[in-house]
Each structure stands twice: as C-alpha cells, then as structure tokens.
Amino acid sequence: MKKIANLLLITFVSISIAACNGQMNKQGGGTLIGGLAGGLLGSQFGGGEGKLVAVGVGALAGALVGGQIGKTMDEYDRQMLQKSSQQALEFSPAGSSVAWNNPDSGNHGSITPTKTFKESGQYCREYQQEVVIGGEKQKAYGKACRQSDGNWKIIQ
Incomplete structure (x- = not known):
C-alpha cells in the first residue's frame, strides 16, 4: 500500500511540474490527474490481487472522466x-x-x-x-x- 501511495505521489508531482512548464494540455492533465485519483481510490478496496484490479479499474475510470472534463472549454x-x-x-x-x-x-x-x-x-x-x-x-x-x-x- 505504501509503495502505491509513493508511486502516485511521485507521478502527481511529475505531472504538476510538466503542467507548470506548459508541456501538457488541459485534456492530458485531466486524464493523468483523474487516473491518479482513481487509482488511489481503487487502492482502498480489496486485498492481494483484488487490490491490484481495483487500482487498475479506478485508474482507468478516473482517466476517462478526467480526460472528458479536460476536453471542455475553459x-x-x-x-x-x-x-x-x-x-x-x-x-x-x-x-x-x-x-x-x-x-x-x-x-x-x-x-x-x-x-x-x-x-x-x-x-x-x-x-x-x-x-x-x-x-x-x-x-x-x-x-x-x-x-x-x-x-x-x-x-x-
């Protein structure tokens, strides 16, 4: 669990830095942030292989929702x-x-x-x-x- 949290934290910081440098558009940022949030939420469910599946499903669902939100007009x-x-x-x-x-x-x-x-x-x-x-x-x-x-x- 701690490894997943650390990985998500490192990824979030990397995304934030890339976004600040103008290397990522709004849709890409929304997809990645949504994926991270969904993965983190999914990690709270299940155990063993079930936890891994929950993280994957959460990350995918979050990425889809985040990407759609990022596509809208700002x-x-x-x-x-x-x-x-x-x-x-x-x-x-x-x-x-x-x-x-x-x-x-x-x-x-x-x-x-x-x-x-x-x-x-x-x-x-x-x-x-x-x-x-x-x-x-x-x-x-x-x-x-x-x-x-x-x-x-x-x-x-």
Missing part, C-alpha cells in the same frame, strides 16, 4: 469566443470571419456574420459559428441583436 476559451463574437458582429462585413485560438487548450473557432437587418428598431445579424473543442468540430447558426449598451445579445 474560461479563457469562453472569453476569447465572446470577444471574437462581439468583434465580428460589430465590425465584420457579411461573409468575413473572425477567428480565435487558445494555444494552451488547443480549442479554436470562428464566427462569420451572414446577414445584417433591422428588427423592432434594433440592428440584428445572422451568423455562423464553428468551434473545435478537443478536436471535435461543432457548428451553430444564430441571430444576435445589438442592445442599447452596444453589446450584442444572442436572440436565437
């Missing part, structure tokens, strides 16, 4: 998406895209206004948005209208 991704959306809707002509990219997470995307019109006294724009999160491309279409404070609000 706060910086959301800020970049919001900023590029406001810029595209306010300044870009129809058909011209504004892109964003987060080199830390690997997530990126673009927004392209497609049509400008006036509705109920407000300027509105239809747009297409493409976002790549964890290597998976997602597309969205919508409509946003400029509010009295100058910000654009998604209507649909």
